[in-house]
Amino acid sequence: MLGRTANGLFWMFRYLERAENTARLLEAALRMALTRDVVTAEAEWRSVIATLGLTQAYQAAHDGYDGVSVWNFVLRGSTNPGNVRLMFGGVRSNAREARINISSDVWEAVNENWMRLDKLLARPIGQGAVGEVLAAIRRAGTQVHGAFDGSMLRDEGYHFARAGTFIERKDSTARILDMKYFLLLPSLTYVGSTLDTGQWEQVLRSVAGARVYSWLNAGRIEARGIVEFLVLDDRFPRSLAFCRNSLRECLASLARTHGTEGQCHVLMREADATLSQLTVDQIFEAGLHEYLVDALARNAAIARAIAKDYRFHA
Amino acid sequence: MQARGSNFDEMFDGSGQTRPAYGEYCRWLDEQRPEFLRRKNREADDTFRRTGITFNVYGENEAEERLIPFDMVPRIITASEWRKVAKGIEQRVRALNSFLYDLYHRQEIVRAGRLPERLLRGNEAWLANMVGFTPPGGIYTHIVGIDLVRTGPDEFFVLEDNARTPSGVSYMLENRETMMGMFPDLFSRIAVESVSNYPRRLARSLAACVPPAFTGGKPTVAVLTPGIYNSAYFEHAFLADQMGAELVEGSDLRVVGGRVQMRTTRGYEPIDVLYRRVDDEFLDPLTFNPDSVLGVPGIMDVYRAGGITIANAPGTGVADDKAIYSFMPEIVEFYTGEKPLLPNVETWCCADKDGLGYVLDNLAELVVKEVHGSGGYGMLIGPTSSKREIAEFREKLIARPDNYIAQPTLALSTCPIYTAKGLAPRHLDLRPFVLVSPKGIDITPGGLTRVALKKGSLVVNSSQGGGTKDTWVLKD
Numbered sequence: 001m002l003g004r005t006a007n008g009l010f011w012m013f014r015y016l017e018r019a020e021n022t023a024r025l026l027e028a029a030l031r032m033a034l035t036r037d038v039v040t041a042e043a044e045w046r047s048v049i050a051t052l053g054l055t056q057a058y059q060a061a062h063d064g065y066d067g068v069s070v071w072n073f074v075l076r077g078s079t080n081p082g083n084v085r086l087m088f089g090g091v092r093s094n095a096r097e098a099r100i101n102i103s104s105d106v107w108e109a110v111n112e113n114w115m116r117l118d119k120l121l122a123r124p125i126g127q128g129a130v131g132e133v134l135a136a137i138r139r140a141g142t143q144v145h146g147a148f149d150g151s152m153l154r155d156e157g158y159h160f161a162r163a164g165t166f167i168e169r170k171d172s173t174a175r176i177l178d179m180k181y182f183l184l185l186p187s188l189t190y191v192g193s194t195l196d197t198g199q200w201e202q203v204l205r206s207v208a209g210a211r212v213y214s215w216l217n218a219g220r221i222e223a224r225g226i227v228e229f230l231v232l233d234d235r236f237p238r239s240l241a242f243c244r245n246s247l248r249e250c251l252a253s254l255a256r257t258h259g260t261e262g263q264c265h266v267l268m269r270e271a272d273a274t275l276s277q278l279t280v281d282q283i284f285e286a287g288l289h290e291y292l293v294d295a296l297a298r299n300a301a302i303a304r305a306i307a308k309d310y311r312f313h314a
Numbered sequence: 315m316q317a318r319g320s321n322f323d324e325m326f327d328g329s330g331q332t333r334p335a336y337g338e339y340c341r342w343l344d345e346q347r348p349e350f351l352r353r354k355n356r357e358a359d360d361t362f363r364r365t366g367i368t369f370n371v372y373g374e375n376e377a378e379e380r381l382i383p384f385d386m387v388p389r390i391i392t393a394s395e396w397r398k399v400a401k402g403i404e405q406r407v408r409a410l411n412s413f414l415y416d417l418y419h420r421q422e423i424v425r426a427g428r429l430p431e432r433l434l435r436g437n438e439a440w441l442a443n444m445v446g447f448t449p450p451g452g453i454y455t456h457i458v459g460i461d462l463v464r465t466g467p468d469e470f471f472v473l474e475d476n477a478r479t480p481s482g483v484s485y486m487l488e489n490r491e492t493m494m495g496m497f498p499d500l501f502s503r504i505a506v507e508s509v510s511n512y513p514r515r516l517a518r519s520l521a522a523c524v525p526p527a528f529t530g531g532k533p534t535v536a537v538l539t540p541g542i543y544n545s546a547y548f549e550h551a552f553l554a555d556q557m558g559a560e561l562v563e564g565s566d567l568r569v570v571g572g573r574v575q576m577r578t579t580r581g582y583e584p585i586d587v588l589y590r591r592v593d594d595e596f597l598d599p600l601t602f603n604p605d606s607v608l609g610v611p612g613i614m615d616v617y618r619a620g621g622i623t624i625a626n627a628p629g630t631g632v633a634d635d636k637a638i639y640s641f642m643p644e645i646v647e648f649y650t651g652e653k654p655l656l657p658n659v660e661t662w663c664c665a666d667k668d669g670l671g672y673v674l675d676n677l678a679e680l681v682v683k684e685v686h687g688s689g690g691y692g693m694l695i696g697p698t699s700s701k702r703e704i705a706e707f708r709e710k711l712i713a714r715p716d717n718y719i720a721q722p723t724l725a726l727s728t729c730p731i732y733t734a735k736g737l738a739p740r741h742l743d744l745r746p747f748v749l750v751s752p753k754g755i756d757i758t759p760g761g762l763t764r765v766a767l768k769k770g771s772l773v774v775n776s777s778q779g780g781g782t783k784d785t786w787v788l789k790d
Contacts, residue, residue, distance in 0.1 A: 003577045004566050096542045099551040100561050108364050115363065156579060258580060310579040314565055 001101060003311035006160045008098035010306070012110075013164035015090040020141035021172040021207075022084055023134045025051060026071050028205035030130065032198070033067055044202075045070040051179040054080060071130055076121045084137060085121040088114055091144075103151040106144060113140035156257050160310070163250040167303045170243035171296060176206050177230055178292040197221040203230075207238040227288065228280040240295060244271065247302070254310070262309030264302050271298040322466050323739055324389060324729040335390045335788060338504050351386075354496050355732055358384050361492055383781035384489060385731040386496065389742060389763040393790040396507075396759060399470055399746070402656030403460050404755050405646060407748050410477055412649035414454035414633050418444045428644050432665070436716060437638075438686055439478075439631030441594065443601060447618055449627045451523045451752040456625040457516070457589075458748040459483075459761075462656070464727040471659045471724070473743060475642070477634035478626060479591055482762040482782075483747050484549040487512060487556075489762075489784040505789035507759035513556030515749055515756055520557075520587045522751040526620035527573060528586045536560040536576060538567075538590040540608045550591050559589070569612040574622045587623040588613075594628050636685045636719040637663055659724060665716035673720040674711065677704050680720040682711065691777070697723055726772055729783070731765060741766045743774050744785065760785035 029048045033041035045065040049058045052074060061079045062069045075084045092114040095107060117140060120133050145165075152158050180203045200221050204210040207230065217225050234241040251268050255261045275295060283291045307313065320328075325336045332340045362381050391399075416422050423429045434440055459480025461473040490509050494501055521533045539550035541563050554561035566576050567585075575582035590597065596606040601614040616622050632638065638645075640661035646654040662669040664682075673680060682694040694707040711718055730737035746761030763783040764774035774780040 001579050002560060002562065002566050003579055004563065005561075006579050093542060096547070096551070100555040104365070112364055311577050311581070314568075314577060 001156055003313070005098045005101050006156070006310050007307065007312035008094040009101065009157050009161040010164040010312070012091050012094035012098060013161045014168040015087045015094065016141055016144055017165050017168035018172070019084050019087040019091070019137055021169065022052065022074060022087070023137035024208055025176065025206045026074060026130075027134050027138075028202050030067065030071070030134075031205065032202045035198070042066070047179055048074070051175055052082070054082070057081070067130075068125075068127065072125055075125060075133065083121075085118065088117050088121075088137075088140070098157070101157045103147070103153075105147040105151040109140075109143045109147040113143060116140075154253075156254060159250045159253045159257075160306075163247060163254075163306060166243045166247040166250065167299055167306075169238060170240055170247070170299050173207050173230060173238050173240055173243070174292045174296050174299070176203060177227070178289060178296075181288045181292070200226055209236060209238060212236060224280060224284075227283065231283065231291075232278075232280060241276070244275065248272065251306075262305065264305035264309050267298065267302045267305050271295075271302065274298075321725040321741075322464060322469075322727040324464070324727055324742075325737075326730075335392045335395075339388065339390060339500070342500055342503060351732065352734075355386055357496060358386055358492055361495070362488070365488070382485060382776045383767060384492065385765055385767075385781050385783045386493070387730055387732050387737065388493065388784045388786045389729050389744070389765075390786045390788065391760065392788050396787045398468075399462065399656070400757050400759075402470070402472075402654070403746055403748060403757055405650055405652060405655050406460060406472065406475070406642070407455070407458050407750060407755055409642075409646040409649045410458065410475060410633050411452075411454055411750060413645050414477075414627070414630055415448070415452060416649070417632060418629065419446065419448075423645070423648050426648070428648050429641055433637055433641070434632065437632050437635065439594070439629065439635060441629035441632075443614060443618070444627070444629040449523075450525045450620070450623045453523060453625075453750055453752065454627040455630045455633070456519065456523065456627075456750050458750065459745045460656075460748065462744045462746070463659070463724060464744070465725050466727075470656060472642070472656050473659055474636070475634045475639065476745070478631045479593070480745070480747065481546045481549055481591075482745060482764075483512060484552040485782050486747065486758070486760065486762045486785065487552075489782055493784045504786075507787040507789055509758050509760055512747065512758050513553060515758070516553065516589075517557040517559065519749040519751040519753075519756060520589055520623075520625055522753055523623045523625065524586050525623045527584075527622070533586040534560070534584065535587045535589065536562045536585045538562055538564070538588055538592050540564075540592050540596070544591075546591065553589075560585075564592070564606075564608045564610055567610040567613075569610065569616055572616060572619065572621050574610055574613055574616050585622060587625060589625050594631060597624075597628060631686075636661070636683055636687070637665060637716070640719060659721050662720045664711060664718040664720065669720075670711070670715045673718075674708065677708060677711075679723065681723055682707065682718050682720045685717055685719060695723070695773070723772065729763075729765070731767065731781070731783075738769065740769070741772050741774065742783070759787035 025048055029044050032044045036044070042065045045067060048070060049055055049065070054074070057080055058073055061073065061077065073080050077083050092110055095102060095110045099107060117136060120136060125133055148161065180199070200223065201210055204213050204226060209229065213226065213229050214221070216229070229236060229239065231240045233239045234245055236242055248268055251265055255265055325333060325340070327333055359381065362384060413423065417434065424431050424434070455477040457480060459476035459482065461476065462470050463473050464470050486509055517535060520535050524533045535557065537550050537554040537559050539547060539561060541547065544550070551561055560576060562576050567574055568577065568582065569575070570582050573584040574588065575584045592608050595602045596608040598609050598611065598614045599606045600611045613622065614628070617624055639658065640663050642658055643654045646652070662673050664670045664673055673682065677694070678696045680696045682696070684692045687693060694704070696704065726741040726743065728739035728741050731740045742763055742765040744761050744763050747758050749756040763785045764776065765781050765783055766772060766774050767779060767781045
């Protein structure tokens, strides 16, 4: 496979994952804002923009943080170079680059969803339409993944695409947790305090884990449990542990097909050695923020090593 | 431009009777409910959009990609009509390859006084560094598209030879897929020659032209595309996909160890045959346009040293410009020793003094085209142009006469298209696709039918709003 094509598959799935994660984040914030007072709502929208790393760009374009401004900026803002409309354009143009290495089912799922979303995102999105638009973005991800699982040959292209998915997902979960860690920390010292459990639920909702979490924990919401679930529970498909395990499998498959390992395999082993041994207490002890920053840096380094090892660029 | 007089209709004869080729189709059509046809017509559009069969139009910002309109009424050719046409095409393509070999070697045709030397000397498509070089298998033009028009029951004319990089074959294939998907019963009632194995035949044909450096095993074939913003990117990806070839861009390629190699996830791997969809001038920045980022520095040296096969060969364009076209009857006769089976459309060379005089006197009646033009750009259609447009074109013509040729407006045949108000006749042409390898000449039955969608219009180019039809050659 061409290095450029591998790059196309990798980024096609990173953008797809990013678009889906962004939609989930907005959905969670939307729900939060609807059930809270204006001040909390504003803080919530502010934290969405911060989580996505868009604070500077947003503040250059807007004075305050209200829902309509934030979701329009995130989804389709002309001064937001990372808006969801462009992300989907990125999914499609990367799919076009890699056209001969994806099945027709995958291409049609991408193309149809792009046509729908590009139209939906072309006009300002009001209060009444935003739910439908966010659901359409999530569905696009589901459909492309479904077509991909059902029709793709399990060769290196498949593994590059999956590597892109899990690198992006791990990045997203870690960022969301990091943005909210200050909400989770005090609970360890103030045991039994009546802290706002709604905020924690919101974190879970951002990564589509609210229902599963409360099912596993009999409805008991507490910081320790949430962190354990999102960082260490390898059964939950958006946890850091699950993403790391999946990424490890992708890299192992690539090493098998190529008959040789690269720098990315070395970095993966180092990450495993450091991150997989820790308990939730040890993580809190050393600092959740420090843990997440380290995980994010390792994740990014592995992504760069994949690009280099497999000659994504000339 | 308007057709003059009554033209030949493919479906109906002069008295309104259905021609035999369309007999069974028209019986089928009569049985269909109008609502069913309306629904299918909408469906066709959706299919093309979903599968992404689009082309990009240059200079249109608002619509990056457009669909070529598809008309669901097929164009039907009988087996015996096709046999005659195919024989004529084969003769013409054989002559084209012999002609190209001769031009880059001894130039017997010029020595014999049958072709004026000036046509070569000033020719933009002429490549001096092809002189004396013989491409692998002796083949210059591996993939050819011959544009035909019809004016009567047995009257097919060649309008243009496309010996450089003919496009449109993906539409031939997708139009058939779409028709079979929409009207399966039609194909069980009428026996139509299949076109679907074209990509396999193309792959075989290209693999038969390996260069001397080929080391055995399975030849590596790659399609070279300018990239996703090129107007024909869909076709490049489609063909590579269907052939099982790699789809490469200039940035993927590099000359390593005397071979052109592509950057794979495992390192650089040599390419044996490159089906390039990039024009000559962008192929090698070291030899041609130094600003080109689409090509491969040094590929021409590798080519001349036998390290790669380039299809079509660089420099083939010299055989298909519109000034050479006017000499094709001579060329066919010179190399085959036979009279041409398919006639040319009468053509006046404006480089020629008498020709220019005639063209200037009759501008309002003629179609004037640029010698190296394509896609319907930069031409004058006398009968539909205003006095001012004609006057402006006259200036251009006088300033650079050797850049133009002129042809009469022909009474092109028509075939009905489906419209909201029923069938309506529209003008069309036909581009059969021809593959050439050391094993012989292979013509896919049918080809791409392009149809003008505006009433009376004779311009079928997709860049000018033309559409396409599925083309059927009936089995005997």
